[in-house]
Amino acid sequence: MNLQGKVVIAQGGGPTAVINQSLVGAILESKKFSQITKIYGAVGGIRGIINEDFLDLSQETTHNLEQVAISASSALLSTRDKPDDDYCTEAFHVMKAHDVRYFFYIGGNDSSDTVRIINEKAIQENYDFRAIHIPKTIDNDLVLNDHTPGFGSAARFVAEAFIGANLDNRSLPGVYIGIVMGRHAGFLTAASAMAKKFPDDGPHLIYLPERVFDKEQFLQDVKNTYDKYGRCVIAVSEGITDKNGTPIISTLSETVEKDAHGNVQLSGTGALGDLLSDYIKKNLKISRVRSDTFGYLQRSFMPCVSDIDQIEAREVGEKAAHFAIWHNINCSITIQRVGNYAVEYKPVPLKEIAAKTRLMPDEYINSNGNYITNDFISYCAPLIGSDFAQPARIRAPKVDRIVKK
Amino acid sequence: MNLQGKVVIAQGGGPTAVINQSLVGAILESKKFSQITKIYGAVGGIRGIINEDFLDLSQETTHNLEQVAISASSALLSTRDKPDDDYCTEAFHVMKAHDVRYFFYIGGNDSSDTVRIINEKAIQENYDFRAIHIPKTIDNDLVLNDHTPGFGSAARFVAEAFIGANLDNRSLPGVYIGIVMGRHAGFLTAASAMAKKFPDDGPHLIYLPERVFDKEQFLQDVKNTYDKYGRCVIAVSEGITDKNGTPIISTLSETVEKDAHGNVQLSGTGALGDLLSDYIKKNLKISRVRSDTFGYLQRSFMPCVSDIDQIEAREVGEKAAHFAIWHNINCSITIQRVGNYAVEYKPVPLKEIAAKTRLMPDEYINSNGNYITNDFISYCAPLIGSDFAQPARIRAPKVDRIVKK
Structure with missing residues (x-):
């Protein structure tokens, strides 16, 4: 032939x-x-x-x-x-x-x-x-594939972004929400967990489209984390939905943009992050609540x-x-x-393959539906590549007090 | 001694x-x-x-x-x-x-x-x-300094972000707005211009806190660019104000957060980007308008x-x-x-030095107040460091049409 x-x-x-x-x-x-x-x-x-x-x-x-x-x-x-x-x-x-x-x-x-x-x-x-x-x-959502090209680099971006966001939040504590791309599949949001080095590092909570997003449970999760660490870093997929499958972002506004496929426009807007920030501020009385929507940087950042x-x-x-x-x-x-x-x-x-969508397998998501498992870490680790950032902390001993004992 | x-x-x-x-x-x-x-x-x-x-x-x-x-x-x-x-x-x-x-x-x-x-x-x-x-x-706003540590790396992030955003916007055209940190000084937003390699690359427009932001002029600028290139990439400082010195973000909402200094909270929210996107969609009838707010990634991204x-x-x-x-x-x-x-x-x-703020000198801003000058490029180029991304384009010749002449 x-x-x-x-x-x-x-x-x-x-x-x-x-x-x-x-x-x-x-x-x-x-x-x-x-x-x-x-x-x-x-x-x-x-x-x-x-x-x-x-x-x-x-x-x-x-x-x-x-x-x-x-x-x-x-x-x-x-x-x-x-x-x-x-x-x-x-x-x-x-x-x-x-x-x-x-x-x-x-x-x-x-x-x-x-x-x-x-x-x-x-x-x-x-x-x-x-x-x-x-x-x-970057969504990593093709069936019959272990993973797809584009995911590893986007995952690396998300993980590196959360390394920085966690260090930033540690130096100036409060609640930080990072909104990650992914309409149906949570792989990219889950990759935020690769940022965690020390036990108290963020992200502390991860919310995926594969699990129903319950606003009350979310508040409780944030409160528990904040009470424990004095701060809270959260990764949220743009595609999270309520128990009826309605995108959380739609609960914000009645004028949400829809694309040619009838899908609600999720990216290119900070609306979901702002919605969740306001919700935390109002209900938990935490003053410093910030959100970033990683947006298009996730898929096109050359360095x-x-x-x-x-x-x-x-x-x-x-x-x-x-x-x-x-x-x-x-x-x-x-x-x-x-x-x-x-x-x-x-x-x-x-x-x-055509027109099918692969979701995160259950074994990659914890039972509370607010974090990932070590199985996911093992899965994701090689994909983000070598020379991944290794942030260090000062580990010098504390000095005894003289003035205020 | x-x-x-x-x-x-x-x-x-x-x-x-x-x-x-x-x-x-x-x-x-x-x-x-x-x-x-x-x-x-x-x-x-x-x-x-x-x-x-x-x-x-x-x-x-x-x-x-x-x-x-x-x-x-x-x-x-x-x-x-x-x-x-x-x-x-x-x-x-x-x-x-x-x-x-x-x-x-x-x-x-x-x-x-x-x-x-x-x-x-x-x-x-x-x-x-x-x-x-x-x-x-990162604001580069200390008086008596040529520049300040932290600016070069944040400027590099902003420039690299706009390289990616420009390529992304070129492949899927529309209007893209990137919101950059900087309350009073526009240096970091201006650094977006380092992303431009080819004459039609974005950012096409840059709006700084040093110049009054006129919404009507903004619309006209976007329209002119969109008519010329079929797309438009815009860098906007979070600190842009109207002719009365009121932050543009305040025109959005009456419940804007203020900090201990009485300053309006500008970062950690996508509100300004969303406001400007909606404004363009409504007035220019362009359907694909996206905004990203670079947020905290600008100051803590290790790679x-x-x-x-x-x-x-x-x-x-x-x-x-x-x-x-x-x-x-x-x-x-x-x-x-x-x-x-x-x-x-x-x-x-x-x-x-104490409690003073340095702004962009006039010679770094163009006469229309919607871009920077080559003097700024010369100033900024060494600060963003070596091995800066050099995105390439395909330059293969066009093929003659057979079917649709």
């Missing part, structure tokens, strides 16, 4: 700090195959295909590609379009017109669904075509990237070329943990 | 990423002088002195001190107390009781005022005593520190020992730029 033709690569959905590693891995590996006539990049995700907006990546230099690889966010730009059947048919016909035989789409579960539908169009038209979904998402995540993001890109060009299969590439710490990349049928 | 006795070191006000460099510089250098009998650390700033809450730093190991030096936030903890005359008298008497002859206080302009008052107590009581203010503030800032923070700590123990003077230590790039440390009388 030697299917000659062009490759089209695109990037969909929210960007990550390592998504360009996958792009560059796929480009450089594809260039090694003589049957690949050209490598095109679609500008702006699947929309770039519809618009016939291609860049000839075959004419990009290796040096510049390596510089792009270490740059955050989607170098080919992205889209939030959720294509329907007609949209996918049109995209397929544009690719067919350009003699494209290989389609690599880097994205989350929405993107994998797009790959699946486009692949079906090719089968229907009996056009020899390979479609590969290259995984990417804080996991080396493991970079390597794996590169490798899933390379594997796209292997699976499509050598092995002649259509698939989503998954990451399987096979050692401590080692991974393998396994192809799975597109329909098994 | 060989004044024998103890050293007390304390850290006041908001922490920075490099404030412990100054602490460790002062400790290690003081240990080299035989007339120094002990080195005490006051826990929680000036309040630690009042409470007679001292740690014997002479018994700390060099290794652990070096680990503390690279840890963010105030290792001796901090305070927001603004001492009055009685408070300073009490602090002085505690130090006198412990045979303290040297007082080094690391802090901003409030802290330098505390050093000044305590020094006056010693003079009044004819007690031989040296008092040194070691500068620190993003300027090496120049680290070195200078260490050096001002060492100079405290030199000026007090060798030169026998009371002073605030200032940083003077003497080359490109080189600095010297000059002692100035405490009263010349």
Whole structure:
């Protein structure tokens, strides 16, 4: 089998700090195959295909590609379009017109669904075509994967942010709330626990979308922590919901923005943090309550990237070329943990990944639903990479009092 | 002159990423002088002195001190107390009781005022005593200084955050607002401009507390940028005010929190970003408008520190020992730029620094009051340190259209 033709690569959905590693891995590996006539990049995700907006990546230099690889966010730009059947048919016909035989789409579960539908169009038209979904998402919510590229770096950012926030809160005590991305899956919020070094370090409490958020219990948790340590550092997922599944942020305002999928807009606003701060101030009479919403920094901050995540993001890109060009299969590439710490990349049928969401397993969440377990720590530790910050404390002895004994 | 006795070191006000460099510089250098009998650390700033809450730093190991030096936030903890005359008298008497002859206080302009008052107590009581203010503030607002330790690292964080935010906004276009710390001085917000590499990169607009914030002009600026680039990235200081000097955030709510100094609480809330986002959405009919408030991450994020800032923070700590123990003077230590790039440390009388605020000079702000000048870029460039992120773009040629000509 030697299917000659062009490759089209695109990037969909929210960007990550390592998504360009996958792009560059796929480009450089594809260039090694003589049957690949050209490598095109679609500008702006699947929309770039519809618009016939291609860049000839075959004419990009290796040096510049390596510089792009270490740059955050989607170098080919992205889209939030959720294509329907007609949209996918049109995209397929544009690719067919350009003699494209290989389609690599880097994205989350929405993107994998797009790959699946486009692949079906090719089968229907009996056009020899390979479609590969290259995984990417800071939410870490793709099924059948141990984890996904982009998560490790975002997790590292969140953990490092909480190291700093904890030290800050220790020096000027009060309550601190950090709001972390993640609509349904709490992995990224859970990663805040990697910040804890000493037993009294924060985060002291972690609230995940996998558990019902009970405002009364929350107050009690905060009070208990504050009484014990004189301060409290809290990690909260933006996606927390009440017992009816209503996002807590919706209880704040009736004019909450909704996206094309009918989802409430959670990111790019400090509303949830402010709501929870006000609630604590009012009910617990604690004056110094602060919240930060980590927002878009979590997925595009270049100085804080996991080396493991970079390597794996590169490798899933390379594997796209292997699976499509050598092995002649259509698939989503998954990451399987096979050692401590080692991974393998396994192809799975597109329909098994597409449009499904993986949540935190129960064994990663404590019984009170307000923290994570050591199982999660073991799981997450290798993913955030090496040279992780190790904040030190002064451990000098106390001096005896003279004036006020 | 060989004044024998103890050293007390304390850290006041908001922490920075490099404030412990100054602490460790002062400790290690003081240990080299035989007339120094002990080195005490006051826990929680000036309040630690009042409470007679001292740690014997002479018994700390060099290794652990070096680990503390690279840890963010105030290792001796901090305070927001603004001492009055009685408070300073009490602090002085505690130090006198412990045979303290040297007082080094690391802090901003409030802290330098505390050093000044305590020094006056010693003079009044004819007690031989040296008092040194070691500068620190991410706001960069100490008079008579070219810049202050802590600013470079916070500026680097802000610039790196805008590099990521710009790339993110480029891949998924819309309006992005990043809210930056700084009540009166706009230096830190201005540092966002260091993120710009290509002519169409953001931040496209920068709003500083040194200029009146006119909401109508703001809308027009955003519209012009959006029309030109199809997107708009904006840096806004949390301290922006209207023509009456009223903080813009106060126009949002009547229940704004005020601190002990009567200042409106600006940090630890996403309110200003949300206010400006809503204002743009409503008036410009742009649907994708997002804001992030960088909050406490700016001053305590360990993976993003300027090496120049680290070195200078260490050096001002060492100079405290030199000026007090060798030169026998009371002073605030200032940083003077003497080359490109080189600095010297000059002692100035405490009263010349205390409780004054330095603002951005006019030549650093453009005539429209919505961006900075190249003079600011030249000023800021060395301070953010080496190995600054260099995001790359794909520069492959466009492919000719076949389907849609």
